[in-house]
Amino acid sequence: MPKTSGGGEGAGTGTPLPDIEIARRVRLEPILPLAKARLGLTPEHLVPFGQHRAKLSLELLDELKARPRGRLVVVSAITPTPVGEGKTTACVGLVDALNRLGVPSLACLREPSQGPVFGMKGGAAGGGRAQVVPMEAINLHFNGDFHAVTAAHNLLAALIDNHLYWGNALGIDPERVVWRRVVDLNDRSLRRVTTGPGNGAGHATGFDITAASEVMAILCLAEDLADLQRRLGRMVVAWRADDTPVTAADLQAAGAMAVLLRDALAPNLVQTLEHNPVLIHGGPFANIAHGCSSLMATRAALALGEVVVTEAGFGADQGLEKFIDIKSRQSGIYPDAVVIVCTLRALRFHGGASREAMNTPDRVALERGLGNLVRQVEVARAFGLEPVVALNALASDSANECARLADCCRGLGVSMTVSDHWARGGEGARPLARRVLERLDAGPVRPGVAPLYPDDLPVEQALRTIATRLYGARDIELAPLAQAQLERLTHQGFGTLPVCIARTQFSFSDDPADGGLVTGHLLRVDELKLSAGAGFVVAICGRVMTLPGLPREPAALAMGLDADGNVIGLA
Amino acid sequence: MPKTSGGGEGAGTGTPLPDIEIARRVRLEPILPLAKARLGLTPEHLVPFGQHRAKLSLELLDELKARPRGRLVVVSAITPTPVGEGKTTACVGLVDALNRLGVPSLACLREPSQGPVFGMKGGAAGGGRAQVVPMEAINLHFNGDFHAVTAAHNLLAALIDNHLYWGNALGIDPERVVWRRVVDLNDRSLRRVTTGPGNGAGHATGFDITAASEVMAILCLAEDLADLQRRLGRMVVAWRADDTPVTAADLQAAGAMAVLLRDALAPNLVQTLEHNPVLIHGGPFANIAHGCSSLMATRAALALGEVVVTEAGFGADQGLEKFIDIKSRQSGIYPDAVVIVCTLRALRFHGGASREAMNTPDRVALERGLGNLVRQVEVARAFGLEPVVALNALASDSANECARLADCCRGLGVSMTVSDHWARGGEGARPLARRVLERLDAGPVRPGVAPLYPDDLPVEQALRTIATRLYGARDIELAPLAQAQLERLTHQGFGTLPVCIARTQFSFSDDPADGGLVTGHLLRVDELKLSAGAGFVVAICGRVMTLPGLPREPAALAMGLDADGNVIGLA
Structure with a gap:
């Protein structure tokens, strides 16, 4: 799931404001002047969507390919608890802090899926004082990108069934169509469906969530429109009786899919609460997909800023591994530094504290749980990266436990700092930003950052x-x-x-x-x-839900429009 | 289906250019200056989507409610042939001509569904020199409106199944859930599906096309956001064993649906090839739904222009009837004039000419087919309207047949003119515009325009x-x-x-x-x-397809992006 709550309790605050209230109290800067002042972009470089968001134009993206690149920081984490440990907020806080330190920086984040928005988690654009805005726009239909993926994916499904209906010239084995359909919703009823008995080319199939679509992965890995169309064509959608694959290109579907995805390939520019630029683009889930925001966004950001901060989903064993073994391997863009976000809450949880008790100091559980951090640090080192550990400050942190964590990191020879971005925004992440800059200036520890295993390994x-x-x-x-x-x-x-x-x-x-x-x-x-x-x-591996269900009380039930037409209940 | 080809052959031209080529050769005006110059709207009144399209802001729509209103012209038609008789092109041509005559006018049109775009018909934004642009944007994802309807509709479906899954506190009869799902695609396989056996609250259900969704109808009939949310709540989605209805409000779903539809409720401003303003908004099909573009757009246009030209789907017996008996009855906005578009081709077809032969002059078939026109004129008169008949000029028209049509109209006491907007744009529709202005100036023939049957009739x-x-x-x-x-x-x-x-x-x-x-x-x-x-x-009544299928050679197969990233194959 893309959202990390950043430790919703806040640190040292009384009753904190809901995220949406914090967001509403900040006056957003119009996006065109912001882009001009901060990134040197003129209106022709941008496709505005309202006053506060814009897509980079495809022409600009072409131009940016040639520019010298900044340095890339990947924000990863220890193994998370079910409430998330704050990677998104750490990205936002870090970018705000870097800009406060005079280093022109951008964040690259994933787009939220509407499944979790209306299901369990509500909105997903950071939290506290480390948010990206406009949050309603980011959480709802964001510039149409997910809808374009859904439409392209399902058009292909329709073309496959239609091909079978009209005679199956390609000789597809109707029992071995592997292309399912997608929906950007949590809807367990659609996991397995049987299509139209006696009414077309029906068979047993099902829906996945859009974030799990191969089309989403392709949108996030494509180098440009031509690469997008080529990759779409390569997708294997079915098999013949003789075990040969049938591709989207065989069905002449790739062109129409690329047409549907054309505008969606351009990254979306928004801002943090502190008016620093953020590209939000693409949203593959990190458990069932590769979990990184788009390559188009990463490349553009590296051309536009000195430091780019991006997020790799879940623990380093998953997010960082996929980032480097898949995204870096394909693109040649490797991280220059990695941050591992942790919370004392999660360390206690891994050390045996229950979900109910994990917010209470517990030295014994913490001690045991540190083993998780040690292992995620080793993961980063396996890729040739020397991580910075960021303790995401929570109200429940005890000084005693913080000191123990610091000790542990010293023992590992790892740079560690507390980061209080949730409560204090960029100001709270200054120490983290300084550690990251030290790390970037120190350069690689080993000869270089590299995938874990060579290309062409079986x-x-x-x-x-x-x-x-x-x-x-x-x-x-x-x-x-x-x-x-x-x-x-x-x-x-x-x-x-x-x-x-x-x-x-x-x-x-x-x-x-x-x-x-x-x-x-x-x-x-x-x-x-x-x-x-x-x-x-x-x-x-194991039971992986490719289409989540809704909880007993979905977040949707609390949502609505107030008398002035404002969105309420989008936490 | 929303598209009408406008008689693709053109009139008197040799080999005409494809619509997309004609559209590409025209330099679009940026939408913000156009809105300022033509409608007096400042940038704060608009939510731009790129350079050439914008939504009217919800604040503006509120303001416009109070303004005096212009006059409304509904463009209807005789019974169509399968290729369409040119209502959309007539709307566009008429608006261009009215503006040439110095009467500030706007068109209000429906948004195309992606089903036909990728299926049989290709794009749908007029044709020839009577087009609305930018045509790629209008035909693909147009500002997210259809996707928002799809998302809201399917969220409700998920909430219903989820309610059943978690214990069915409302006592819904699982066999009498009448709310299906929707997809904005032609996909016959999804007409009837069985959801997740043993995997949630499964049952026999199916998908309709988004244009057939009640949510689409509501988007097109709502007066404002509050009315939208109220209407969504009233929707009956299932029945209990005791025959009492269960509504979306009972499921607490209306608020979240309204949140998803908030931005989609605002009409979209684009332009004709002659740079006159057009609002394109909402797209219920006219055979399976009420077939009118949105009330929000009609109201806004009537506040912004002296004459508003809008389209009512298919023949007057369907489109005009629904326009007045449903949309006018609910809103109090009645047409001031009606145009009935006809082609000699369609008259011959109704008179017995085959689809293959209908483009060849045939005096006998024409004579018989005139009966259809006579009946559609009577339809208009049944509502208290005195129609203007517009003969949509085609290359296959013979002088002899045109004269016969003119005779017939004279006999009926109906104003009739030839309109050559397809080949000549607004210039070609000047005679039509003059007839329409005469009609408007003459005022109602009878005491007034009214529904066919009273409110509260069983x-x-x-x-x-x-x-x-x-x-x-x-x-x-x-x-x-x-x-x-x-x-x-x-x-x-x-x-x-x-x-x-x-x-x-x-x-x-x-x-x-x-x-x-x-x-x-x-x-x-x-x-x-x-x-x-x-x-x-x-x-x-009879076999009505609520989810079309794709033809043997879907339009999608010819689509793609060229080396410069331009859309090709979107005819």
Whole structure:
């Protein structure tokens, strides 16, 4: 899930204001003057959407390709609790602090999915004084990008069924259509559906959430429009009886899909509460997809700012791994520094404190939980990165525990600081910004940052490398289905694509109940799904929900418009 | 279907340019200066979406409510052929011509659905020299309105199933959930689906096209945001075992739906090729829904211009009837004049010429087909309107046949003129504009324009009135299902809502094979569906497709991006 609450309690505040209230009290700067003053962009470079948001024009994106690049900071985290540990707020706070220090910086973030917005979590654009605005616009339909992905994905599904209906000239095996449909909603009823008996080319299929679509992954990895269209064409949507793949290009669908996605490929410019520029673009979930905002945004930001701060979903074992092994490998853009966000709350939780008790100081649980941080630091080092640890300050932090964390980091030889961006915005993140700048100025510790495993390593070995080196697993085990799929993939020449592991974000294993310290386990790979357009193989490990359900009391029930037409209930 | 090709052959031209080429050769005016110069609107009144389109701000829409109103011209037609007779192009041409004559005028049009765009018809923003631009933007995702309707509609579906899943406190009969899902695509596989067996609250359901959603109807009939939220709450989504209705308000869903629809309620401002202002907003299909662009747009346009030209889908018996009996009745805004567009092609077709032969002069077929025009003129008169007949000029028109049409109109005492807007833009529609101005200046022939039947007439009598007075039917016949539904509706107090008849656009009956001259038939009403939020009862007569399928060669297959990233294949 994209949202991290940043520790909703705040630090040292009494009863904090709701995020939407904090956001409403800040007067936003009109986006065109902001872009001019801060990024040197003129109105022709931008496609405005109202007064406070704009897309970068595709022409500008072409021009920016040639500019010298700034330095990239990836914000990752320890293994999260179900409430999130504050990566988004840390990104926002860090960018605000860097700009306060006189370093022109931008953040690159993912777009929220409407599933969680109306389901469990409400809005997702940071929190407290570390927010991105306008929050209603960002949380609702944001400039149409998710809707474009949904439309393109489902157009392809319709074209496949239509092809079957009109005679199936491509010889698709109707039982082996692997392309499902998507919806940007939490709706468990649609996970498995049977389409139109006797009324078209019906079969057993289902819906995933839009954030899990391969089209979303492609939107986030494409270099430009031509690459987008090419990648769409490469997607494998079905198989023939003779085990040969049928692609979107075979169905002549890639062009129309690219037409639908044309405008969505351009990143969206908005601002922090402190009026610093942020690009929000693309939103693959980090557990079931690769979890990074778009390459288009990263590249543009690196051309426009000296430092770019971006987020990689969930713990470093998931987010940072996918960032480097997938996004960096494909684009050649590697992080220059990494921040690992942690909270004492999460460390206690990993050390055995219950969800109810995790907000109470508990030295014993903390001590045990530090093991999770140690392991995520090792993950960063496995990629050649020396992390900065940022303790996201919460009201429940005790001085005693903070000191223990500092000790632990000293022992690891890791730079650590407390960051109070949630309560104090950029001012609260100044210490973090200084540590990050030190780290950037120190340069790489080792010869360089690199993927964990080489290109062209067979899928099974790549999975084993990640599982044993990063997850502390003793080995992997492929279920018979995954084994059969691997053989087919390999036979068709896809056997050495990088892997994108889909699994729980709450453990190093495939089972959330194993918690944040598990080691020596066996990582079970249940299924392998080819994403030939995105350029990876998705390995599904354990029960991974590709279409969430709504809770008993969905956030939607509290939403509405007040008498003045303002949105209420979007927390 | 919203598109009317305007007689794609053109009149007197050699090989005409494709619409998209004509559109690309015109240099668009930036929308903010255009809005200032032509409508007196400043940038604060508008929410720009790029350089060439903008939404009117909700604040402006509030202000405009108080302004004196211009005069309203509804463009309707004779019964169409499958290629359309040119209502949209006539609207555009008429507005361009009125402005040439010095009368500040705007058009109000429906937004295209992406279903037909990628299916049979390609783009839908007029044609020839009577187009609205930017055509790619209008045809793709247009400012997110359809996507917002889809999202709001499907959120409600998810909330219903979720309510059942978590214990069904409202006591919904799971077999009588009448709220389906929608998709803005042609996809026959989704017409009937069975949701998640053993995986949530599954049941037999299906998808309609977004243009058929009650949410779309509500978006087009709402007076303001408060009315929107109220109407959404009134929608009946399911029934209990005791035959009492369950509404969206009962499910606490209306607020979140209104939040999703907030921005979509504002009309979209674009321009004709001749740089005259057009509001494009909302897109209910005219065969399966009420077929008018939004009330918000009509009201705003009437406050901003002296004459407003809007389109009512298909023949006058469908489009004009629904416009007056539904939209005018609810809003109090009645047309001041009506144009009936006809083509010699369609008259020949109704007179017996085949689709292949209808483009060849045929005096005998024409003579017979004139009966359709006579009947559609009577339809207009039944509402107290004296129509202007516009012959949409086509290359295949013969002087001889034109003269016969003119004779016929003289006999009817109806003003008639040839309009050549497709080939010549506003210049070609000057004669039409002059006739319309004469008509407006003459004022109403009778005491006034009024609905066909009084408010609070029982549904069955309303149906009978429309069928016998407008369709020439001898009577109506309710199928047993419709009869049972009528009893339930009546019992719950919905028995005197106006009716919205869903049926083929190719005849006065419920069967397209009956053609454009049928009389003395029995109109069979198969089903009655309550749209309590929109404020009408939909009467389904005959086979009406609420989710179209794709043809053998969908338009999508020819689409793509060229090397410069331009859209190709969007005809």
